[in-house]
Amino acid sequence: MxxxxxxxxxxxxxxxxxxxxxxxxxxxxxxxxxxxxxxxxxxxxxxxxxxxxxxxxxxxxxxxxxxxxxxxxxxxxxxxxxxxxxxxxxxxxxxxxxxxxxxxxxxxxxxxxxxxxxxxxxxxPLVACTAWIALFNKAGLQAGDRLLVQGGTGGVGHIAVQLAALAGADVTATVSSDQKAEWALRMGANHAIRYDKWDDVKAEAQARGDLGFDLVFDTPGGIGLDRSIEACARNGTVVGIAGRNEHNLGLVHSMELTLKFAFLIGxxxxxxxxxxxxxxxxxxxxxxxxxxxxxxxxxxxxxxxxxxxxxxxxxxxxxxxxxxxxxxxx
Structure with missing residues (x-):
């Protein structure tokens, strides 16, 4: 053949x-x-x-x-x-x-x-199974949870947004453009944030006393994982699928976060x-x-x-x- x-x-x-x-x-x-x-x-x-x-x-x-x-x-x-x-x-x-x-x-x-x-x-197949494992097997997503999906219009991310919305979560997706923000909202996200406006959004959230997300699903890795840790509420959970970089885990310790990874190839x-x-x-x-x-x-x-x-x-x-x-x- x-x-x-x-x-x-x-x-x-x-x-x-x-x-x-x-x-x-x-x-x-x-x-x-x-x-x-x-x-x-x-x-x-x-x-x-x-x-x-x-x-x-x-x-x-x-x-x-x-x-x-x-x-x-x-x-x-x-x-x-x-x-x-x-x-x-x-x-x-x-x-x-x-x-x-x-x-x-x-x-x-x-x-x-x-x-x-x-x-x-x-x-x-790979992206749908990865999203399911991360959201439900690892993070234990439930209706009403405040979830942040980093990379919400990527391969894994666009499936994760839809599955989380279907489960009744309050879903925020991070994206790289206004066009992708509109697309994320059409797929079921309640909110969309552009990466290049991350610091402004974080400052606004802190000013109104927003304590962060219950769950964060990080699909890009790298600096995205650092931002995911920053965005998580005390005692919250971060699940990643790309962990080959070095990261300062001080916030994981001080905020008593749970950090997990999903690896379908396992x-x-x-x-x-x-x-x-x-x-x-x-x-x-x-x-x-x-x-x-x-x-x-x-x-x-x-x-x-x-x-x-x-x-x-x-x-x-x-x-x-x-x-x-x-x-x-x-």
């Missing part, structure tokens, strides 16, 4: 041919129709996360949408011809989605929302985690989508053969929603 291969860390992807995989017992094969680009994919490409990276030369990307075309022994709940989506590989010991076919563990996929096409479905490398949780979350997201309560947003789309350009676009930033890749290798 045809695939986009990464020869070595730091290289560009190249087109190549590799054997078409056959599903073993407890596996299914997906005829890949679409994938999407996540920051973890760019980190794997440059060799920044060797602990979770596949052997090279190899096939990357975990987000996938397509049709099941072969099923191994012992698989239940799926049939040939089913349209499915998932975050199912691209990491150590797994197949990747930048190919014509991908063999996966069915625990990490679900039936696609019937109202979405393949590209829209492929935009969802489901691929930590045997104590139940992989079926991913499939269950995806089934829940599909129901939300088909009920009109959750909408994935595609910022830009590229053919799969242009994955190098798609990675470069993600690294430049400035877009809303997700960057997707549609199948053109077959």
């Amino acid at each position: 045809k695939a986009m291969l990464l020869p070595a860390f730091g290289d560009s992807f190249i087109a190549g041919e590799i054997p078409t995989p056959t599903p073993g017992a407890g596996q299914v094969r997906i005829k890949v129709e679409a994938s999407s680009v996540n920051p973890i994919d760019t980190k794997i490409r440059i060799g920044a996360v060797p602990a979770v990276s596949p052997a090279l030369p190899g096939v990357l990307h975990g987000d996938v949408a397509g049709t099941i075309d072969a099923i191994g022994d012992g698989v239940t709940g799926f049939a040939i011809g089913d349209r499915v989506y998932g975050i199912a590989g691209g990491f150590k010991g797994t197949h990747g989605a930048l190919a014509e076919y991908m063999v996966v563990n069915p625990a990490m996929i679900a039936h696609m929302p019937t109202s979405l096409d393949f590209a829209e479905a492929a935009a969802m 489901y691929f490398v930590d045997p104590s985690k139940r992989q079926q949780d991913i499939g269950d979350m995806l089934a829940k997201m599909a129901a939300f989508v088909d009920a009109g309560k959750l909408t994935p947003v595609i910022g830009e789309s590229y053919p799969m053969s242009e994955v190098n350009e798609a990675h470069a676009r993600l690294e430049r930033g400035g877009f809303m929603g997700k960057i997707v890749l549609t199948q053109d290798l077959a």
Whole structure:
């Protein structure tokens, strides 16, 4: 089969041919129709996360949408011809989605929302599961909580805003432009704050005695995490998904905050985690989508053969929603 291969860390992807995989017992094969680009994919490409990276030369990307075309022994709940989506590989010991076919563990996929096409479905899995884990499993979000979502129109952020609004939280999203502020409000945020006006907003909040947010979900990391800690109320909770920088944790101590991180890739490398949780979350997201309560947003789309350009676009930033890749290798 045809695939986009990464020869070595730091290289560009190249087109190549590799054997078409056959599903073993407890596996299914997906005829890949679409994938999407996540920051973890760019980190794997440059060799920044060797602990979770596949052997090279190899096939990357975990987000996938397509049709099941072969099923191994012992698989239940799926049939040939089913349209499915998932975050199912691209990491150590797994197949990747930048190919014509991908063999996966069915625990990490679900039936696609019937109202979405393949590209829209492929935009969802990693970001939707990450948002769910952060908001509900880690932060314990409840109706009425005051929540700040840093990066509220990004890949994870735009899903988090919608899920939190659906749960009845009072949601504030940080954004980089007036256009994105309007978009965040349309997705369900109660308030939107531009990053470049952060200090003014913070001063106004302090002047009126605002004690901060109950929960803060930090998606960008870096200085965003420092601001998230500053924005949290005493005894509040900050959940991050990017923690590779150095930070002064003095406020975490003095304000008695709880600081947690969500790392979805742990489901691929930590045997104590139940992989079926991913499939269950995806089934829940599909129901939300088909009920009109959750909408994935595609910022830009590229053919799969242009994955190098798609990675470069993600690294430049400035877009809303997700960057997707549609199948053109077959």
